[in-house]
Amino acid sequence: MITHDLVILGTGPAGMAAATTALEHGITPVVIDEQPAAGGQIYRALERTPVLDRRILGEDYWSGESLIKGLKDPQIDYRPASTVWQLTRQREIGLLHDDKAEMICARHIILATGAMERPMPIAGWTLPGVMTAGSGQILLKSAGAVPQAPVVLAGCGPLLLLLATQYLRAGVEIAAILDTTPRDRYRAALKHVPGALRNVSTLLKGVGLLRELRRAGVRHIRGVSALRAEGSGQLERVLWKQQGDDNWQTLETPTLLLHQGVIPNTQITRAVDCHHEWDEQQLAWRPRLDEWLGTDIPGIAVAGDGGGIVGAKAAAMQGQLAGLGAALALGKLTLENSTERAQPIRKALARDTAIRPFLDVLYRPAKQWRLPDDDTLACRCEEVTGGEIRRMADMGCRGPNQTKSFTRCGMGPCQGRMCGITVSELLADANQQSVEETGYYRLRPPFKPITLGQLAKAAEEG
Amino acid sequence: MFKRLSPPEATNEAVVTFRFDEQTVTARPGDTVAAALLTSGISICRSTPVSNAPRAPYCMMGVCFECLVEVDGNPNVQACQAEVRDGMHVHTQQGARRLTS
Ligand code: FES
Numbered sequence: 001m002i003t004h005d006l007v008i009l010g011t012g013p014a015g016m017a018a019a020t021t022a023l024e025h026g027i028t029p030v031v032i033d034e035q036p037a038a039g040g041q042i043y044r045a046l047e048r049t050p051v052l053d054r055r056i057l058g059e060d061y062w063s064g065e066s067l068i069k070g071l072k073d074p075q076i077d078y079r080p081a082s083t084v085w086q087l088t089r090q091r092e093i094g095l096l097h098d099d100k101a102e103m104i105c106a107r108h109i110i111l112a113t114g115a116m117e118r119p120m121p122i123a124g125w126t127l128p129g130v131m132t133a134g135s136g137q138i139l140l141k142s143a144g145a146v147p148q149a150p151v152v153l154a155g156c157g158p159l160l161l162l163l164a165t166q167y168l169r170a171g172v173e174i175a176a177i178l179d180t181t182p183r184d185r186y187r188a189a190l191k192h193v194p195g196a197l198r199n200v201s202t203l204l205k206g207v208g209l210l211r212e213l214r215r216a217g218v219r220h221i222r223g224v225s226a227l228r229a230e231g232s233g234q235l236e237r238v239l240w241k242q243q244g245d246d247n248w249q250t251l252e253t254p255t256l257l258l259h260q261g262v263i264p265n266t267q268i269t270r271a272v273d274c275h276h277e278w279d280e281q282q283l284a285w286r287p288r289l290d291e292w293l294g295t296d297i298p299g300i301a302v303a304g305d306g307g308g309i310v311g312a313k314a315a316a317m318q319g320q321l322a323g324l325g326a327a328l329a330l331g332k333l334t335l336e337n338s339t340e341r342a343q344p345i346r347k348a349l350a351r352d353t354a355i356r357p358f359l360d361v362l363y364r365p366a367k368q369w370r371l372p373d374d375d376t377l378a379c380r381c382e383e384v385t386g387g388e389i390r391r392m393a394d395m396g397c398r399g400p401n402q403t404k405s406f407t408r409c410g411m412g413p414c415q416g417r418m419c420g421i422t423v424s425e426l427l428a429d430a431n432q433q434s435v436e437e438t439g440y441y442r443l444r445p446p447f448k449p450i451t452l453g454q455l456a457k458a459a460e461e462g
Numbered sequence: 463m464f465k466r467l468s469p470p471e472a473t474n475e476a477v478v479t480f481r482f483d484e485q486t487v488t489a490r491p492g493d494t495v496a497a498a499l500l501t502s503g504i505s506i507c508r509s510t511p512v513s514n515a516p517r518a519p520y521c522m523m524g525v526c527f528e529c530l531v532e533v534d535g536n537p538n539v540q541a542c543q544a545e546v547r548d549g550m551h552v553h554t555q556q557g558a559r560r561l562t563s
Contacts, residue, residue, distance in 0.1 A: 034524060036492070036545055041523055048492055050468060081545070116525045126528075128505045128518035129463060135522035143490065143497040145464040170467060233516055234505065254463055265525070380520075380528065383512040413527035413538065449538045 004030045004077075006326050007093060007106035009084060009268070012040020013067060013312045014304025014319035015112030019078075020070035021323025025332045030077040030104070032084060032095065038068045040114055041134065042312045050144030056169045057141065058162070060205075060312070067316065085446035087272050089297050094458065096450055101458035108299050108329050110322045111269060112315075115262040115305035118284070118365065119418050120155060121372035123228040125258065126380050129235025133163050133259035140166060147255040150175035152238045154227055155259035157363045161209045163257070168216050175251050176219040178240050180260070182366050183223045189362035198354035202311075226368065229256055260365045264306050267417055271443040272297060278435045281360045282309055283370070284421065285440060292325030292338075293318060301325055310353050317349040370425055378426060379419035381412020389423055393430035399439045400424055413449075416441045464500045466490075480550040489546045496522060496529045496541035499552075507531050507541055508555035530555050 006022050008015050011033040022029045039046045043064030051057055071078055079097065086094025091106045117132045124130065133153060139145040140163075150173040153164055164177055196203050213220060223243040230237050238256050239248045263284035266276060274295035275288045286308040293301045303322035304315035324342050327333040333341070372378050374387030384407045392403040400416075400423045403409050409423060410416030416423075420441055428438040470477045470490040478489045482504060489498035496519040499507065506516045507529050519529040522542045529541035532553040541552070 034543060045492075050466070050490065083543075116523070117521065126515065126517065126520075128516055131518075131520050131522070135520065138522040139464060139497055139500065143493055143501060144467040145497060145501045146467060148463055148465045380517075380526065381510075383510060383515070413530060414525065417525045417527075449540075451536070 001092065001103050001105050003105040003107065005106070005330055006030070006108045006110070007032065007091075007104065008110045008112060009033075010040060010112035010114055010304070010306075011035070011038040011071060011078070011080075012042060012112060012114045012304060013064070013316035014114070014306075014322070015040070015110070016067040016071045017316040017319030018110045018112060018303055018323040018326070019076050019319075020067075020073070021320045022326050023073060023075055025323070025327035027326060027330060027332060028075050028077065029326075030079065030106070031071065032079050032082050032093075034081070034083050036081045038071050038078070038080065039064055041138065043068065044138055045142035049141050051140065051170070053169075056166055058166065061141075064312075083448045084268070085448045085450045087268055087445070087447075089272055089300075091299055094445070094450075096448070096454060099454060101450060101454040103458055106299070108326045109301065110293075110319075110326060111300065111302045111306055112304045112319060112322075113265050113268055113306045114315075115309060116265040116417070117159075118260045118263045118370075119422055120258045120260040120365075120369055121376050121378055121386070121422055122258070122369070123373065123376050124230050124235070126377055127229050127231050127235045128233070129231065129254050130229050130256045130258065133160050133257045134262075136257045137163050137166070140170070146170055146172045147257075149173070149254050151255040151257060152176050152178060152251055152253045153257050153259070154178035154180065154224065154238070154240070155369070156181040156365070157259055157261040158206060158359065159262070160259040161206070161213070163259075164218065165209045165212050168213065168218065174218050175253050176221055177213070178224045178227060178238070179220060179222045180224045180227070180366065180369060181222070181363060182225075183243055185362050185364070189358050192358035192361055196355045196358035198351050202352075202355050203358075225366075260369050261363055262305065262309055263421060264308060265417075266306065267415070267443065267447060269295065269302060269306065270440060271445060271447060272300065273442075274300065276440065279308060281357070283364065283425075284309070285424075292328065293322045294325060299329065310356065314349055314352045317345050317352065320345050321349070370422065371429055372422065372426070378422045379407075379409040379412065379416075381414050381418070382408040382410075384409040384419070386426060389426045390430045393427055397427065398431060398433070398437075400427060400441050401439075403427065404441060410441050415443065415447070463503070463505050466501050478546045478548050480546055480548065480552060482552045483554055487552075491546070493546050494522075494542050495531065495533070495539075495544045495546055495552055498546050499541065506554065509557055511557050514557055
């Protein structure tokens with residue numbers, strides 16, 4: 001098995017910045033990414049997007065160009081379209097590329113595996129035609145594809161508003177934005193405005209998006225408190241209630257895009273079982289990290305949204321820090337040198353993330369979007385409802401691993417990626433205990449489907 | 463459900479064609495199978511093993527596994543992660559999977 005100094009997983013802003021920083025300090029990293037092209041989700045398909053009118057995706061998207069250019073340095077061993085199916089605490093990595101499996105080893109690893117959208121389990125969310133806002137944006141960036149008929153966007157958070165404006169600029173018809181931000185949140189978030197002013201450009205960008213939507217006359221329905229998707233075999237209509245109104249209102253649409261913010265994608269950090277904590281502010285799990293973004297496993301660090309949601313710009317800064325951390329760990333920099341170099345980055349990072357408390361409070365998803373009704377599916381794969389999980393709690397289940405063995409919840413093809421956070425929160429709520437006490441699924445490799453034949457080949461060559 | 467801002471046929475690029483069940487689908491090189499299906503009016507990839515309910519791509523980033531299809535005889539391929547190739551054969555996945563070696 002070949003041992004490399006540094007292996008970085010992911011080519012979003014954090015992974016790309018980590019790679020170039022490491023290279024600056026004499027480390028030639030191996031950079032692995034599942035996607036065929038660099039950029040992660042934020043800068044997805046940047047080099048080959050069919051959307052050439054730069055105004056549609058906006059300047060922030062195109063700002064990823066320089067990071068991608070840095071990754072293309074011939075000294076960086078960049079391996080696109082490669083899936084990681086195994087990672088051990090000894091830093092052995094199982095890779096799959098073009099039907100060929102192999103194992104490599106690393107002295108130091110930076111996981112830059114980013115975020116995923118928070119599941120938004122509403123009635124009817126498994127109907128074809130219901131997707132996430134992120135998927136709408138991925139389709140736009142990578143395939144230049146947009147909804148054919150008037151689309152309904154529902155939920156809250158910056159990504160939802162950004163997608164709406166991108167659609168607007170691309171000439172896509174929006175039937176309505178159903179905004180689930182609770183009305184009292186604006187007041188609650190107000191006290192975080194002074195802090196957020198340290199990152200005034202992001203704040204202004206948000207205001208600008210809202211203004212653009214208003215000017216264009218997009219129907220923006222606020223205070224949405226209940227939501228369901230209906231149709232036979234396919235989405236046909238969306239129904240909602242507004243705070244203070246008991247009547248359901250309806251819109252016919254074939255496409256509903258849901259969004260309730262993003263959460264760290266902790267699938268791999270969970271699988272290596274590093275210590276995680278529940279972030280009460282962001283309502284999500286995240287690995288516990290030290291000042292160089294190291295986990296409690298020696299030689300494994302996490303940079304970017306995978307370690308707690310910070311946004312694309314801050315993710316790149318964390319990538320730089322993790323790159324310095326790698327240089328320190330591999331003996332390329334002294335502690336003094338790396339600390340000195342890290343200082344301006346830490347300062348810029350603090351300024352950029354000063355907006356988080358404001359966003360976290362404003363867009364904190366209300367309970368009804370996190371805890372599905374008794375009749376609503378929590379686990380899409382095995383079709384387990386919120387009610388079944390609550391019944392399991394009544395029968396004495398305290399944690400998700402127990403409900404998994406009784407109901408198969410979390411045992412389907414996604415291996416709990418979609419229902420994990422929902423089940424932890426449902427059980428915590430039903431058992432009146434903290435999410436931290438409730439815990440999370442115990443995960444095992446392979447992380448991604450791999451056939452016995454592919455595995456056997458890796459073993460022969462290993 | 464989805465349409466292209468500029469269809470692959472309208473550009474100068476070569477197009478990729480592949481089979482989806484009994485249909486021929488046209489795509490742009492570099493497209494994922496899921497994007498190619500969604501922009502060709504095909505919205506359903508598979509049905510669930512439990513209730514046989516139809517499912518379609520949901521996250522487009524490899525997290526939800528709702529887009530599983532069979533590609534050239536290999537089951538459980540994530541359509542949103544697989545790139546289109548000329549002449550590939552894609553099939554829907556119905557219900558529970560048989561175990562294959
Ligand atoms: S659409 Fe979610 S994994 Fe492919």
